Amino acid sequence: MSAFPVDGCWPTATSQWEKRNIAQEVPVWEEDLCTQCNICTLVCPHAAIRAKTVSPDALELAPEEFKSAEYKQRDFKGQQYTLQVSPQDCTGCNLCTTACPASDKADPSRKAINMAPKQPVLESQSKNYEFFLDLPELERIDIKRIDARTSQLLQPLFEYSGACSGCGETSYVKLLTQLFGDRLLVANATGCSSIYGGNLPTTPYAVDKHGRGPAWANSLFEDNAEFGLGMRLALNSKRDNALGGLLETTADFLPAELVEQIKQDAFDSSEAAVTRQRQNLSRMRAELPYSHRQLNERADDLVAKSNWIVGGDGWAYDIGFGGLDHVLAGSDNVNVLVMDTQGYSNTGGQQSKATPTGAVAKFATQGKTSNGKDLALNMMMHGNVYIAKIALGANMNQTIKALQEAEAYPGPSLVIAYSPCITHGFDMAEGVEHQQLLVETGLWPLFRFDPRRTDKGRAALQMDSKAPKKDVEELISREARFTQILRRNPEQYQANLERLRQQVAHKHLLLEQLGQWKPEKK
Amino acid sequence: MTNIGIFFASDTGNTEKVAEKIATRLELETNDIAGRSNEVFEDFDLLILGTPTANYGEMQPDWDCFVPELEDADLSGKKVALFGLGDQVDYPDSFQDAMGDLADLIVEAGGEIVGQWPTDGYEFNDSRAVRMINLSVWHLMKIVNLNSLTTVLRLGWLP
Numbered sequence: 057m058s059a060f061p062v063d064g065c066w067p068t069a070t071s072q073w074e075k076r077n078i079a080q081e082v083p084v085w086e087e088d089l090c091t092q093c094n095i096c097t098l099v100c101p102h103a104a105i106r107a108k109t110v111s112p113d114a115l116e117l118a119p120e121e122f123k124s125a126e127y128k129q130r131d132f133k134g135q136q137y138t139l140q141v142s143p144q145d146c147t148g149c150n151l152c153t154t155a156c157p158a159s160d161k162a163d164p165s166r167k168a169i170n171m172a173p174k175q176p177v178l179e180s181q182s183k184n185y186e187f188f189l190d191l192p193e194l195e196r197i198d199i200k201r202i203d204a205r206t207s208q209l210l211q212p213l214f215e216y217s218g219a220c221s222g223c224g225e226t227s228y229v230k231l232l233t234q235l236f237g238d239r240l241l242v243a244n245a246t247g248c249s250s251i252y253g254g255n256l257p258t259t260p261y262a263v264d265k266h267g268r269g270p271a272w273a274n275s276l277f278e279d280n281a282e283f284g285l286g287m288r289l290a291l292n293s294k295r296d297n298a299l300g301g302l303l304e305t306t307a308d309f310l311p312a313e314l315v316e317q318i319k320q321d322a323f324d325s326s327e328a329a330v331t332r333q334r335q336n337l338s339r340m341r342a343e344l345p346y347s348h349r350q351l352n353e354r355a356d357d358l359v360a361k362s363n364w365i366v367g368g369d370g371w372a373y374d375i376g377f378g379g380l381d382h383v384l385a386g387s388d389n390v391n392v393l394v395m396d397t398q399g400y401s402n403t404g405g406q407q408s409k410a411t412p413t414g415a416v417a418k419f420a421t422q423g424k425t426s427n428g429k430d431l432a433l434n435m436m437m438h439g440n441v442y443i444a445k446i447a448l449g450a451n452m453n454q455t456i457k458a459l460q461e462a463e464a465y466p467g468p469s470l471v472i473a474y475s476p477c478i479t480h481g482f483d484m485a486e487g488v489e490h491q492q493l494l495v496e497t498g499l500w501p502l503f504r505f506d507p508r509r510t511d512k513g514r515a516a517l518q519m520d521s522k523a524p525k526k527d528v529e530e531l532i533s534r535e536a537r538f539t540q541i542l543r544r545n546p547e548q549y550q551a552n553l554e555r556l557r558q559q560v561a562h563k564h565l566l567l568e569q570l571g572q573w574k575p576e577k578k
Numbered sequence: 579m580t581n582i583g584i585f586f587a588s589d590t591g592n593t594e595k596v597a598e599k600i601a602t603r604l605e606l607e608t609n610d611i612a613g614r615s616n617e618v619f620e621d622f623d624l625l626i627l628g629t630p631t632a633n634y635g636e637m638q639p640d641w642d643c644f645v646p647e648l649e650d651a652d653l654s655g656k657k658v659a660l661f662g663l664g665d666q667v668d669y670p671d672s673f674q675d676a677m678g679d680l681a682d683l684i685v686e687a688g689g690e691i692v693g694q695w696p697t698d699g700y701e702f703n704d705s706r707a708v709r710m711i712n713l714s715v716w717h718l719m720k721i722v723n724l725n726s727l728t729t730v731l732r733l734g735w736l737p
Binding site: 095 | 588589590591594612632633634636637639640642643649667668706
């Protein structure tokens, strides 16, 4: 008989036991050089390098080789800071060390983290990591301002997936769990993210010390948006059921102000409201008698959840587009995260409508002849959708802002996240710099589109990247998916390049115009 | 008598320290911009604003949160001087970018930038804080922080 439940659920927090040990080299921390910017932990695809801030006493029993430093920023002054790698989970992708900006002024080759052979440090670092995991975790509510840096002081609830070494998608998923993980529902389209997200029998999704963590499901490829919408409708229904049918009957047992507070907070997914609501519900559970046990059992339905519809461009631009369009045309509070690798990565790199002109992909072996589709601009025309185009390596704080704004937006939101992929054909370790260059060429403009801004007489569209200042060729010459053509057919390559240049110029003009579109100030 | 307001945002405390040095010289108080609204600028004729740059050329998050307030503000008639902290060695491609972005927002809000300073003696690849005036390259007034705090204050432009 199967040990797994008949409904298809299986336990989370299991990837931690796999310990693949595939890295030849792992990062080693030089705490004296570290500026504690947390960029390394932000970009790590596997949550294999982490940062924490703790009080000095928490470190009293630290292993001999455990490193920590005085916390440098104002927000947790007086605490200690520690950065630790899990040598058995690290894949050795080099993203962290390459992205680290801090170097020894006397010897620039020595950075705040440097790769070193794993074998000699395996035992000591494993011991350090075990100790690190037991150190206290911060609660989100303790952080005054969650930005790219401080988000990394939070426990990731997505760890050690089977994604490629250097994968560009997973850092977004990890971030999502750091921001909303303990109340997160994910509807995941088939693709890389469904495979690394749920390769039975293990899953990289985890739980915090309260036992809370993301709930996750993969239905099909074409139905993911509708699947996620269904989750939102179910959440609404359960909440309304608890509010209407059940809460209404508690007047004799609960103070009116508590009931009022519960009713209000049930609709508020902000950190403050969720934290308060959990406290409200504890009070409620303590006060309610046995006759109201049904409400006690369903109390969690009254905590506002964060539901996300996640998938790649193969799903969002192509196969699942009809459903996505339907969901975004509505008014339900759903959040869509498209991790755009510009192709069907999971199945070997077939072209999608997101694949840019001139890129080689399966079914486009001479380089794609049609333009790359602009999903963001398309969906702006609905008028009611919050839209953001992000690229973590190019603008880290904008990424966090966009995810937070999308979540808070009381309607459909769409975040399109550029995700470097091995199908692009460049050294994945250079992912961060690569994305910066990408944005500087204008090939991936960064922006946020918030329809509510027009109420204040401002344009809904806000550009988060500047006018293109580098030539397209600087970027495409680094990617084998483009340069393959150069070798085979140099004229075709030049023609593709010209078309890309025109597309970039045209898109920039269009965005400038859209940025001017605002109603008259009243 | 010009009313001068000093505002800063700081993560490590370095920008705060520099703001305090300026404030001591001028016998004024400093103000942390975190969580404030644009009303705080109202009483002042001259603003001295300080900012570091985050990550690879991003605005410091407290100033970033203040952007909608700046978009709504009317700074016409106000003079604004900026000081920025940065590291041209580790971040040569984005040196003082955030100070440049802040300057752009100030100008859009109607403020007049004062106290510009030449880039001589600095070595970096790129900066959004650099403005070309005729044939010379000027740089917004700034104080550079390397490992130890080196403060260079020029107050000759004060009325």
